[in-house]
Amino acid sequence: MVAEPAAPGPVLVIGAGLVGSSLGMALSRAGVDVTLEDLSRSHALVAASLGAGHVSAVVSDDIAVVVVATPPSNIADVVCRALERFPDAVVTDVGSVKGPIADAVAQRSPHFARYVPSHPMAGSQFTGPMTASADLFRDRTWVITPSAGNTEESLDVVRGLARLTGAVVVELDAELHDEAVAQVSHVPHLMSILTASHLRGVPGENLRLAGQGIRDVTRIAGSDPGLWRQILTTNAVAVREELLEVADDLAYLIRVLDHPDELEAFLRIGQHGAQSLRGKHGQEPKDVVSVTVEIPDEPRALGRLFGDVGDFGFNVEDFELTHDAVREVGYLSISVERPQAEQLRANLVGRGWKAWSHSGA
Amino acid sequence: MVAEPAAPGPVLVIGAGLVGSSLGMALSRAGVDVTLEDLSRSHALVAASLGAGHVSAVVSDDIAVVVVATPPSNIADVVCRALERFPDAVVTDVGSVKGPIADAVAQRSPHFARYVPSHPMAGSQFTGPMTASADLFRDRTWVITPSAGNTEESLDVVRGLARLTGAVVVELDAELHDEAVAQVSHVPHLMSILTASHLRGVPGENLRLAGQGIRDVTRIAGSDPGLWRQILTTNAVAVREELLEVADDLAYLIRVLDHPDELEAFLRIGQHGAQSLRGKHGQEPKDVVSVTVEIPDEPRALGRLFGDVGDFGFNVEDFELTHDAVREVGYLSISVERPQAEQLRANLVGRGWKAWSHSGA
Structure with missing residues (x-):
């Protein structure tokens, strides 16, 4: 249904963290010329030593695509600067909240039409280039949220880049994307945090009884608080709306804890929700x-x-x-x-x- | 520190579900003579066909140990009956809440001193004998909560049985056990349920953005609601106390969602909690x-x-x-x-x- 994308011209990845380094590795493996930039030169060098691209004092001006993979709070700034620095390049990013970034770029840069907002749904509880992997995006969903003025050619460049990494491209309205990630990523993250933070009142010896269940529930709570602070505050409106619903459910659950029938009915709703997620990453629930x-x-x-x-x-x-x-x-x-x-x-x-x-x- | 336990005499496992069948398989592999009983004869036959023991119309009266592995709500009844049926046997169980069962047995049976309450901390989101495994208990914690009147000999029999399956024995007061499982098992289970049940309001197409994180958080929500109804109502007092604390935390989290510093501090508490669970199943957190x-x-x-x-x-x-x-x-x-x-x-x-x-x- 979709033509095999041509390999893009030279790519500049700004930000050599887990996602930027992994992207550099995936693109380099696919034969793309990748330049890496990071405020921390040692981060960029580590990423380069892992095969994510090369580090240069002077970046050539024939860059075709710039991927901004910096922490969420300064993505909009870096995107605006990249649109200025590379007048012929398509600029995209990997931020996990899209509406506020796209709005900020549209307000601040006259070149906003060359910015294609995107969000590869991949990561881990680890950070930094050392845990990067060229396979981080394989079979994962990569969301593109086309913004006003994006040409079909610009969109194709980012679609092609995403597919080169093995990701599955999904296109969505930015607001819908932000609501969806609040529901399937940010709220689950906070539920994991609530479960893990509750252990602060638990005597250490009681942890001996911890099994695989609580380990699964709390795995993502181990993620970088500095990163999640930025993600969550950027998407606070959508996340708050969902959390208020969860708080109502929790109050109900506390009420029915010793009403076996009502309790079981609620457990069944949860079981059904868990089953709706079966199947592989990013695929639709199977029929x-x-x-x-x-x-x-x-x-x-x-x-x-x-x-x-x-x-x-x-x-x-x-x-x-x-x-x-x-x-x-x-x-x-x-x-x-x-x-x-x-x-x-x-x-x-x-x-x-x-x-x-x-x-x- | 502990002498290698002698293999016990014939064992009767009552209840051929996941735990009972797995126990039968582990003990049979260790050379123990295991008889299986289940209200559902086909369940017992399935378990036997998987190597969990044998099914007999008449159970010999030289049974040395009876393990009650029935659903939680009738464990106390079955334990009392087993104490009556086998006057020389040590009777134990695998229920995940201990205080209420031990109290009920002490009130109803004159033979309560031969009942050693225990709880192997192993299971899965699956049920029934078909997903049983002889390795279910390997390296897992098996809690024994000695009750009034238990002789050292009776305790040794159950300790030996648990060690034969590869489990690590931990002894605890029943009330402490029930508080600990509320904290490290029942509350995390309900947090998983709350996360999964919240998906009922999420459009199916938004589920395309679900990644590994939410899958991990909601895995145990897929467990049998009928079983968890019994576990949770039996331990409702301890669980409610913990959930009220979680509700306070959730209210705080909603308040600080767009206060970056307070939010990050809370995320760090969660990260620390998640890290405290690192290490293998049932082992103490590593230094x-x-x-x-x-x-x-x-x-x-x-x-x-x-x-x-x-x-x-x-x-x-x-x-x-x-x-x-x-x-x-x-x-x-x-x-x-x-x-x-x-x-x-x-x-x-x-x-x-x-x-x-x-x-x-």
């Missing part, structure tokens, strides 16, 4: 259908069933064993993507199993 | 010390440094690159366990680096 098989009450029946399902070679998304107490019989529900369900059911019936398919909840 | 090395501003310096650190063969827990803007010089902080720090520093100095060690924050 999954369950195929249910009756398991005769005899030893090895399940082993045979697994063997048969394995033979068919379908990609099983999930499975669940359920039991009918009245008929004393078990069922295995196998979740597969919708186009495969009917074939799976037919194959099972062909091997003598009782099986039927139905849409998942 | 980690940073060794800082000055990186000369020259190409390949960092590569040489990595090479040297690799040569020394220390187990690096973490590292961070920092930069002194005034002196235009970079530093690498390498975190290692305290006993290794001085040797690492000496080795680095021996190869010509400027290095010193200091306790981490």
